[in-house]
Amino acid sequence: MLLExxxxxxxxxxxxxxxxxxxxxxxxxxxxxxxxxSVTGPSGTGKTTLLSLCAGLLQPxxxxxxxxGQTLSALSDDEVSRLRGASLGLVFQNYHLDDSRTAxxxxxxxxxxxxxxxxxxxxxxxxxxxxxxxxxxxxxxSSVLSGGQRQxxxxxxxxxxxxxxxxxxxxxxxxxxxxxxLVLQVLSEQVAGGGSVVSVTHDSAVLQxxxxxxxxxxxxxxxxx
Amino acid sequence: xxxxxxxxxxKPRVGSRFRIRxxxxxxxxxxxxxxxxxxxxxxxxxxxxxxRTKILGTLPDRIQxxxxxxxxxxxxxxxxxxxxxxxxxxxxxxxxxxxxQAHYPDPCQLQAxxxxxxxxxxxxxxxxxxxxxxxxxxxGYKFEDPGPDRPIPVVVPxxxxxxxxxxxxxxxxxxxxxxxxxxxxxxxxxxxxxxFRPGPFTKVRCTIVGVSDQIGAGGPAIPYExxxxxxKGEPIVHALTLQLADPAQTQVVSQxxxxxxxxxxxxxxxxxxxxVAAVLKLFGALLPLxxxxxTSVALGAVLELQVSKERQIIxxxxxxxxxxxxxxxxxLARAFSVALISIIVGLxxxxxGGHALAYYLQQKIPSDLLQGQSLFDPPLFSIVLASxxxxxxxxxxxxxxxxxxxxxxxxxxxxxxx
Numbered sequence: 001m002l003l004e005x006x007x008x009x010x011x012x013x014x015x016x017x018x019x020x021x022x023x024x025x026x027x028x029x030x031x032x033x034x035x036x037x038s039v040t041g042p043s044g045t046g047k048t049t050l051l052s053l054c055a056g057l058l059q060p061x062x063x064x065x066x067x068x069g070q071t072l073s074a075l076s077d078d079e080v081s082r083l084r085g086a087s088l089g090l091v092f093q094n095y096h097l098d099d100s101r102t103a104x105x106x107x108x109x110x111x112x113x114x115x116x117x118x119x120x121x122x123x124x125x126x127x128x129x130x131x132x133x134x135x136x137x138x139x140x141x142s143s144v145l146s147g148g149q150r151q152x153x154x155x156x157x158x159x160x161x162x163x164x165x166x167x168x169x170x171x172x173x174x175x176x177x178x179x180x181x182l183v184l185q186v187l188s189e190q191v192a193g194g195g196s197v198v199s200v201t202h203d204s205a206v207l208q209x210x211x212x213x214x215x216x217x218x219x220x221x222x223x224x225x
Numbered sequence: 226x227x228x229x230x231x232x233x234x235x236k237p238r239v240g241s242r243f244r245i246r247x248x249x250x251x252x253x254x255x256x257x258x259x260x261x262x263x264x265x266x267x268x269x270x271x272x273x274x275x276x277r278t279k280i281l282g283t284l285p286d287r288i289q290x291x292x293x294x295x296x297x298x299x300x301x302x303x304x305x306x307x308x309x310x311x312x313x314x315x316x317x318x319x320x321x322x323x324x325x326q327a328h329y330p331d332p333c334q335l336q337a338x339x340x341x342x343x344x345x346x347x348x349x350x351x352x353x354x355x356x357x358x359x360x361x362x363x364x365g366y367k368f369e370d371p372g373p374d375r376p377i378p379v380v381v382p383x384x385x386x387x388x389x390x391x392x393x394x395x396x397x398x399x400x401x402x403x404x405x406x407x408x409x410x411x412x413x414x415x416x417x418x419x420x421f422r423p424g425p426f427t428k429v430r431c432t433i434v435g436v437s438d439q440i441g442a443g444g445p446a447i448p449y450e451x452x453x454x455x456x457k458g459e460p461i462v463h464a465l466t467l468q469l470a471d472p473a474q475t476q477v478v479s480q481x482x483x484x485x486x487x488x489x490x491x492x493x494x495x496x497x498x499x500x501v502a503a504v505l506k507l508f509g510a511l512l513p514l515x516x517x518x519x520t521s522v523a524l525g526a527v528l529e530l531q532v533s534k535e536r537q538i539i540x541x542x543x544x545x546x547x548x549x550x551x552x553x554x555x556x557l558a559r560a561f562s563v564a565l566i567s568i569i570v571g572l573x574x575x576x577x578g579g580h581a582l583a584y585y586l587q588q589k590i591p592s593d594l595l596q597g598q599s600l601f602d603p604p605l606f607s608i609v610l611a612s613x614x615x616x617x618x619x620x621x622x623x624x625x626x627x628x629x630x631x632x633x634x635x636x637x638x639x640x641x642x643x
Contacts, residue, residue, distance in 0.1 A: 057636040077549055090545070098541060109541070109542070
């Protein structure tokens with residue numbers, strides 16, 4: 001399993017202290033290699049929180065998250081950061097680009113913190129940008145890009161390190177049908193190559209691509225057909 | 226180098242969050258501290274040296290002592306140091322040499338030609354052991370008893386040149402005297418006679434071989450042995466110059482000669498000059514340190530503000546794999562870039578400003594006094610000290626913002642409005 005979420009609960013520490021129930025509770029999810037898992041559910045049910053827990057950006061209040069066979073709570077913060085940088089691709093709902101940098105620099109951000117070959121990663125960044133129709137925008141500041149272009153930059157950044165697992169929050173939210181299909185094609189190739197994708201989405205096109213579909217129902221995750 | 230690749234994110238460039246102009250503005254306060262420290266220390270040491278050696282006539286490894294209670298530098302009135310006292314002083318273990326300075330015991334008159342004018346004057350002739358002035362003798366000349374019928378070498382006190390240049394030359398049409406102009410020139414001495422005490426005399430020819438800061442303003446000096454050979458009476462030793470093996474022993478030797486009833490008036494003045502210089506150096510370090518401290522607090526506040534503005538970017542860095550250590554280093558690198566600019570700007574301004582000010586001041590001071598030495602000579606230590614202060618305070622100032630940046634929780638920050 002690339003990702004195993006076991007009986008995880010999470011809520012803001014202050015709320016839990018005040019006796020409020022956790023936002024997520026008794027949540028389990030297993031993601032094997034070569035699979036596309038999609039998670040859906042109403043707004044505010046904790047979909048983005050689930051992705052943050054899977055990425056080690058949040059610590060569960062109960063239960064455990066195992067990523068590539070390693071229990072995240074047993075690793076140091078630096079080890080989790082390195083694991084995230086080397087093997088995980090994150091696509092955020094709001095893209096989270098550094099608007100003081102160009103599109104290419106944004107795609108290359110993970111390379112600054114890792115130790116991969118810079119020239120190879122730059123070539124890969126350019127190839128990904130070409131694939132997602134961004135080649136002519138690479139030298140532009142990301143602040144001047146449209147919403148769809150920014151989302152594609154974020155997807156290129158997530159794919160840069162050839163991650164084994166991609167956690168994508170609404171990966172096609174800002175894309176037109178044609179570009180969305182292109183992005184889904186690229187993500188499908190990732191799955192075909194043995195990697196996995198966990199996507200949080202309301203987009204039926206994304207749901208159709210998924211091998212496993214889960215839905216949030218009353219704070220719990222249940223598999224749906 | 227891939228280990229430090231993330232620091233390239235801090236490379237100053239057009240459109241970066243911490244712009245080059247902001248870096249320079251942040252650097253100005255720190256640069257001011259570096260500037261003050263290097264400038265003040267650069268002037269204090271040469272001015273102290275100038276006052277000690279050229280005005281007071283003292284050297285670090287020498288103490289001049291006299292017996293009288295009334296003295297004008299080494300020119301002592303009424304106090305003769307007897308042979309027994311000299312022997313006692315010679316036994317002080319910390320001393321390498323003892324040089325005598327004596328009044329020539331007989332009347333003396335000088336006759337010379339000065340710019341075409343005849344000059345006849347009575348004078349106080351001094352006798353000194355050659356070692357006392359050996360470092361002041363011009364290249365190619367010797368200061369020792371040449372034996373009978375040969376010109377006697379003479380050193381002239383710089384104070385006499387200053388007296389002639391600032392008094393006699395100003396009020397007459399006579400030219401200014403410089404060391405270069407009088408070297409090798411001669412005059413006649415009539416030993417045994419003067420306007421007040423005419424008598425049988427011996428005429429000797431003298432050649433000027435140097436200008437001295439060591440023999441005070443009394444009169445020209447000839448080698449002690451030459452004077453002894455020519456004098457009818459016994460020389461009146463009125464001052465001793467004690468050469469120390471280790472300049473650090475000055476205080477010890479001063480106490481010993483004090484217990485022998487001898488005084489070191491110039492040394493006392495020189496000690497005061499040194500004390501004043503030490504106090505100035507302390508202030509020269511404390512004031513810039515205060516400036517650096519205040520500015521580094523301001524720098525810390527600026528960096529803290531930047532961290533709060535860049536929360537989303539920091540969270541992004543963390544999400545794509547940056548460790549807390551790398552985030553800390555990014556902000557420390559930012560602080561150090563400011564320190565580096567400060568050091569370069571402060572050092573450059575201090576060197577340029579210091580040399581310009583020294584050049585201006587040197588135009589106001591007689592060139593003979595400086596003899597080509599600059600009034601501004603910053604010790605390497607002051608540059609190192611200023612740089613270390615600057616780096617250290619910047620590290621302290623940058624540490625807290627860097628740590629708070631590293632401690633940000635990305636998931637929490639992503640939920641905040643951008």
